[in-house]
Structures are given as C-alpha cells and as structure tokens.
Amino acid sequence: MPSTKKLSKHNEIEELALIANNLRKTIINMLLEAGSGHPASSLGMADIFAALYFKILNIDPKNPNDLDRDRFVLSNGHICPLWYATLAERGYFSKAKLKDLRKLGSELQGHPKFGALSGIENSSGSLGQGLSQAAGMALAAKIQGKKYRVYVATGDGELQEGQIWEAAMFAPNKKLDNLTWIIDRNNIQIDGYTEDIMPLENLRSKLESFNWYVIEIDGHNIEEIISACNMAKSVSQRPTAIIAHTIPGRGVEFMEYKFEWHGKVPSKEQALKAVKSLASLEGRIKSDYD
Amino acid sequence: MLNKALNLNQDLFLEDTELKSGRDGFGDAILKLGGAHPEIVVLSADLEESVRVSDFKKNFPDRFVEVGIAEQNMASIAAGMALSGMIPFITSHAVFSPYGNWSQIRLSVCFSNANVKIVGSHSGFSNGPDGGSAESLEDVALARVLPNLVVLSPIDYWQTRRAIEAAVKINGPVYIRVCKEPTKQITTEKTPFEIGAGYVLAEGNDMTIFTTGVIAYEALEAAKVLKAAHKVDAEVISLPTIKPIDKKIIVDSAKKTGKCVSLEEHQINAGFGSAISEILAEEFPVINRRIGVNDTFGESGSYKELKDKYQISAHHVINTILRMLKEK
Numbered sequence: 001m002p003s004t005k006k007l008s009k010h011n012e013i014e015e016l017a018l019i020a021n022n023l024r025k026t027i028i029n030m031l032l033e034a035g036s037g038h039p040a041s042s043l044g045m046a047d048i049f050a051a052l053y054f055k056i057l058n059i060d061p062k063n064p065n066d067l068d069r070d071r072f073v074l075s076n077g078h079i080c081p082l083w084y085a086t087l088a089e090r091g092y093f094s095k096a097k098l099k100d101l102r103k104l105g106s107e108l109q110g111h112p113k114f115g116a117l118s119g120i121e122n123s124s125g126s127l128g129q130g131l132s133q134a135a136g137m138a139l140a141a142k143i144q145g146k147k148y149r150v151y152v153a154t155g156d157g158e159l160q161e162g163q164i165w166e167a168a169m170f171a172p173n174k175k176l177d178n179l180t181w182i183i184d185r186n187n188i189q190i191d192g193y194t195e196d197i198m199p200l201e202n203l204r205s206k207l208e209s210f211n212w213y214v215i216e217i218d219g220h221n222i223e224e225i226i227s228a229c230n231m232a233k234s235v236s237q238r239p240t241a242i243i244a245h246t247i248p249g250r251g252v253e254f255m256e257y258k259f260e261w262h263g264k265v266p267s268k269e270q271a272l273k274a275v276k277s278l279a280s281l282e283g284r285i286k287s288d289y290d
Numbered sequence: 291m292l293n294k295a296l297n298l299n300q301d302l303f304l305e306d307t308e309l310k311s312g313r314d315g316f317g318d319a320i321l322k323l324g325g326a327h328p329e330i331v332v333l334s335a336d337l338e339e340s341v342r343v344s345d346f347k348k349n350f351p352d353r354f355v356e357v358g359i360a361e362q363n364m365a366s367i368a369a370g371m372a373l374s375g376m377i378p379f380i381t382s383h384a385v386f387s388p389y390g391n392w393s394q395i396r397l398s399v400c401f402s403n404a405n406v407k408i409v410g411s412h413s414g415f416s417n418g419p420d421g422g423s424a425e426s427l428e429d430v431a432l433a434r435v436l437p438n439l440v441v442l443s444p445i446d447y448w449q450t451r452r453a454i455e456a457a458v459k460i461n462g463p464v465y466i467r468v469c470k471e472p473t474k475q476i477t478t479e480k481t482p483f484e485i486g487a488g489y490v491l492a493e494g495n496d497m498t499i500f501t502t503g504v505i506a507y508e509a510l511e512a513a514k515v516l517k518a519a520h521k522v523d524a525e526v527i528s529l530p531t532i533k534p535i536d537k538k539i540i541v542d543s544a545k546k547t548g549k550c551v552s553l554e555e556h557q558i559n560a561g562f563g564s565a566i567s568e569i570l571a572e573e574f575p576v577i578n579r580r581i582g583v584n585d586t587f588g589e590s591g592s593y594k595e596l597k598d599k600y601q602i603s604a605h606h607v608i609n610t611i612l613r614m615l616k617e618k
Contacts, residue, residue: 067375071374073370113401113402114373114401114402114403114404115402115403121373122369122370122373122398122402123397123398123401123402124397125397126393126396126397128362129362129366129393129394129397129398130366132362132363132365132366132367132369132370132394132398133366133367133369133370133373133398134370135363135367135370136366136367136368136369136370136371136372136373136374136378137370137371137373137374138370139355139367139370139371140331140370140371140374140375140376141374143331143352143353143376144374144375144376162362163360163362163363163366163394166357166358166360166362166363167363167366167367169358169360170357170358170360170363170367174355
C-alpha cells in the first residue's frame with residue numbers, strides 16, 4: 001500500500017481501521033527489536049492516530065514545516081512507537097528507520113525529541129507538559145491570525161500532574177477553540193489502575209466545570225473519533241476535550257486491560273502470539289465491513 | 291582605574307550617582323523591542339508590575355499573556371509558542387521561575403532548543419525584606435547545568451537592556467538574571483555588550499576579582515579601596531555571560547596575576563564561582579577563593595544589610611584579598 005494513498009470514501013472507515021491494525025503489528029515488531037518500550041497505550045491509541053493522520057489533520061508529509069499545518073502534540077511521550085509508526089506510514093520518513101527505535105544515534109529516541117525527526121512537533125517524556133505546549137501553539141495561532149488547529153494527546157494517568165490542571169484552566173480562559181485535547185482513558189498507569197492509585201473520576205464533570213466542551217467516545221470506533229474531531233471544529237469560544245475510552249493493549253488479547261503491559265515488551269514467542277491475535281482482529285474488521 | 295575602552299560611568303563612585311534597577315532595564319528594553327519585533331510575546335505569572343511589563347501590556351495587549359500563578363504552565367506554553375515562530379519572554383521572580391518550573395524549562399524549552407527567554411527578576415538578595423524564602427540564591431546553579439541554555443547575569447540597568455536585546459538576536463533559550471534593587475550604574479549606553487564576552491572593568495596586576503551581576507559594584511569598590519589604602523592593584527573582570535563563559539579572559543588574567551577571587555550574589559556552590567574554579571582548575575590552576583553566600587539561606591533585611599551580613603560586600607572582598615596576599 002503506498003504510504004500517502006488517498007482513501008476512497010466508500011470504505012474509508014474500514015481502511016482506517018485496517019491502517020490502525022497495521023500500525024499495531026508494526027509496533028509489536030518495533031518493540032521486539034528495541035527490547036524495551038511501552039506497548040499497552042501504543043496499541044490502545046492506534047485507531048485515534050490512524051484517524052488523525054489519515055483523515056483529520058491538515059498536513060503534508062512533503063512539507064512538514066508548513067506554517068499553516070495542523071499541529072499534533074504528544075504529551076505522554078512513552079507511546080511514541082505509535083507516533084513513529086504512524087508518521088512513517090503517512091510518508092514522513094522511511095519505514096526502514098523504525099527498526100532503529102531506542103538505538104544509539106537513532107532519530108527515533110525512546111521518548112520524542114523535537115527536531116530529531118520530521119513530523120515530531122514537541123519534546124515529551126516527563127508527563128504533564130504537552131497540554132501546555134499545545135495551548136501555547138493554539139494561542140500563537142490566535143495571535144498570528146492563523147487558521148490551523150492543534151491536537152494534543154495525553155494519557156489519563158498523567159492527569160495526576162498538577163500542570164495539566166494549570167493548562168486546563170488556561171485554555172478555556174483564553175478561548176482556545178482551535179485546541180482539541182484527546183485523553184486516552186484506558187484506566188491504567190504503571191503501578192495499577194488509575195482509580196486505585198489516584199482516582200480521576202468524575203473526569204467529565206471536572207473538565208466541564210473548567211469550561212471545556214467535552215465529548216466521550218469509544219476510542220476504537222473510527223466513526224466516533226472522526227465525528228468528535230469534526231464536532232470540536234464547530235465549537236466556538238472554548239476548547240474541546242475528547243475523553244476516548246480505550247482498551248490498553250487493544251488487539252493483543254493477552255495484553256488487553258492489563259496494566260502489567262504498560263511498559264514491558266513481549267518476548268519473541270509472545271510477539272508471534274501478538275501478531276496472530278492482531279491477524280484475527282484484522283479478520284474481524286474485514287468481516288464487520290463486508 | 292576604570293577601563294576607558296568600555297565607556298563606563300565616570301560618576302560611578304560619586305555619592306549622588308544615579309541608581310537604576312535591572313528590572314527597569316528589562317521593562318524599558320522589552321517595550322522598545324516590542325515595536326520592532328511583532329513575534330515577541332510576554333508571559334506573566336501574576337507579577338506584571340513587579341517585573342516591569344505593564345508598559346509592554348499597555349502598548350501590545352494582544353501580545354501580553356497573563357497565565358496566572360502557574361509557572362510550570364507558563365514555561366511549557368512559551369515553548370509551544372516558540373515552536374510556532376514567536377519569541378516568548380516568560381517573566382517572574384527568579385525564585386519562582388526557573389525554580390518551580392525547572393523540569394518544564396528542561397524538557398519543554400531546552401530539550402527542544404525552543405526560542406524562549408526566561409527573565410528571573412528579584413534575584414539574589416534584591417527581594418531582601420521578603421525574607422529567605424524569596425531570595426534567589428540558587429538560580430544560576432539551576433540554569434547553568436542545562437544544555438542549550440545561555441545564562442546571562444548583567445551588572446546594572448544598561449547592561450540588562452543590552453542583554454535583553456542580545457537575547458532576542460539569538461535563536462535559542464536564554465536565562466537572564468535580573469535585579470530588583472536600584473543600583474549604581476557601572477556601564478553606560480555606550481558600553482559594549484556581547485553574549486559570551488567577559489569585560490575587564492579595571493586593570494590590575496596583583497589580583498583578579500571575577501564577578502557577575504550587580505554585585506560587580508562591590509568588586510569595583512573593593513578594588514578602589516585596595517589601591518588607595520593598601521597599594522594592591524586588583525583587576526576586576528565582569529562576566530555577564532555565565533554560560534557560555536569567556537574562558538580566555540579568565541585564564542589570561544589568572545596568568546597575569548596568579549591570584550583570583552570570585553564574587554557572586556548566590557550560593558557559593560554550583561554557581562558562578564564554581565564555574566570560574568572549574569576553568570582555573572583545568573586550564574591554569576592558581577590560588578583561588580570563592581566569595582558568595584556560604585551554603586545557607588538568607589533572611590529578611592535590606593539589600594545592603596544582607597550583603598554585609600552574608601559577607602559579599604566590598605569590605606569582605608578586601609579582607610579576603612588581604613588575607614590571601616599575606617598567605618604567600
């Protein structure tokens with residue numbers, strides 16, 4: 001499949017779901033090769049990344065620094081295997097580079113570094129900073145009279161960082177309606193379930209009380225992802241938060257819902273099993289759209 | 291005594307010489323730069339008047355961003371704005387920024403080499419009456435350890451203006467340490483300033499005093515007294531750029547005098563004196579003493595009282611040097 005191919009309207013949703021599933025296979029292979037990294041949320045956010053990069057974002061991989069491009073900021077940098085896989089699939093750089101993840105001298109750093117690689121819009125790794133960075137980009141667009149939109153993905157565990165709430169106060173106050181915040185609500189973090197460690201609920205009402213426009217979606221339903229992002233474009237005078245309910249480890253049955261897979265890579269045998277599991281998800285996607 | 295080539299203030303030692311603050315230098319500089327640079331934006335964390343950006347706000351309301359009392363947010367927002375082509379100045383008291391937002395300055399700003407300028411006002415003892423909690427005696431240590439970050443510590447009002455102008459000319463993060471207290475003017479509008487350059491404020495052959503920031507005045511006062519009362523000819527070198535530091539001027543002077551002291555309004559550990567000592571130890575080891583706040587927190591008091599009590603005033607520099615000269 002050519003990496004920048006146009007999606008045909010007819011079976012667009014199926015194609016995006018299949019792209020997402022291919023990203024998952026790529027991630028498994030990248031992590032196996034790298035020997036360390038974070039599979040659970042990388043797999044869980046694949047549908048959202050596929051929808052963003054192949055449908056929603058106004059971007060051109062051949063002109064990655066276009067001043068009017070939409071920006072995508074990744075706050076929970078540990079899911080960068082997914083970001084790298086997506087950027088390569090979209091044509092920002094050669095897929096051959098993906099095998100260099102986490103290796104000495106590689107452009108594919110273990111956490112994203114701005115400037116290291118085409119398409120990477122920010123540095124992250126210490127949690128909690130991406131929403132502020134994205135708000136800065138959105139405010140810059142307002143000041144400079146630019147029409148681009150800024151999308152930022154955060155984890156849910158990182159909402160325990162105080163800075164997130166500083167930014168959550170700031171963006172509605174500055175009426176940043178060009179900002180869309182996607183929260184990966186997968187309920188896990190390194191040490192366990194978010195609600196056991198430091199509960200976030202009621203997240204929706206928290207965000208609404210901060211004056212965000214809030215949409216809750218199934219983060220694996222491509223149509224819901226697209227329609228939420230489109231809805232956000234029509235919201236005026238305030239930013240939008242999309243709480244995306246996702247399954248950590250999505251598609252790899254033995255990883256699904258398990259916080260133990262937040263930051264552990266599969267063995268060779270487990271990787272084979274994972275790829276098989278993803279092949280069966282591919283079959284289900286195809287039959288769903290028959 | 292003063293180096294004529296630098297067009298320094300000839301009235302420096304007069305009783306009634308004009309006093310001006312570094313923060314006013316920043317406020318005047320940023321107001322002027324705001325007109326010429328539409329990409330400059332000023333962020334404030336609820337200390338607008340205190341860091342002298344009210345006039346900027348009045349003149350460029352669309353490019354003034356109040357973030358509230360949220361320095362971490364401020365640093366990362368600024369990074370996002372810088373990556374979108376703007377030149378953000380984040381302004382606060384030094385004790386809040388780069389202290390409370392060091393991790394954001396490290397990752398959002400410096401790791402991305404984002405073009406953010408960090409203005410830390412009320413540095414050193416210049417917020418004296420507010421007490422030890424408000425005294426920024428560790429900011430140079432926090433700043434100079436960060437890769438990509440240029441660290442400036444101008445010695446008075448005019449040099450603060452020059453430092454701000456120079457910071458805008460380079461594409462990358464800069465920390466500018468700014469004093470609240472009105473102090474005597476060592477430099478004038480005509481004094482040269484370049485990032486990375488040290489300056490011989492007064493030439494001498496017996497001793498070298500390395501200094502930075504507004505405490506430089508105490509070094510000059512000490513040199514004056516040493517010459518008049520003790521026939522000691524001290525060289526005074528200011529290093530308004532702490533990183534990247536002017537190694538050559540340090541080593542050349544050490545070779546000439548063989549005895550050095552450093553004077554800073556900061557903790558004695560990991561700051562300016564440490565930077566000087568590192569260079570001397572590696573490049574040209576000589577007898578060298580650090581004068582600074584001796585591993586202790588400050589307390590409430592006037593600026594002058596605190597300089598005296600914490601032994602960084604001219605009097606203490608003179609005593610240290612006389613002791614060193616006797617030792618040999």
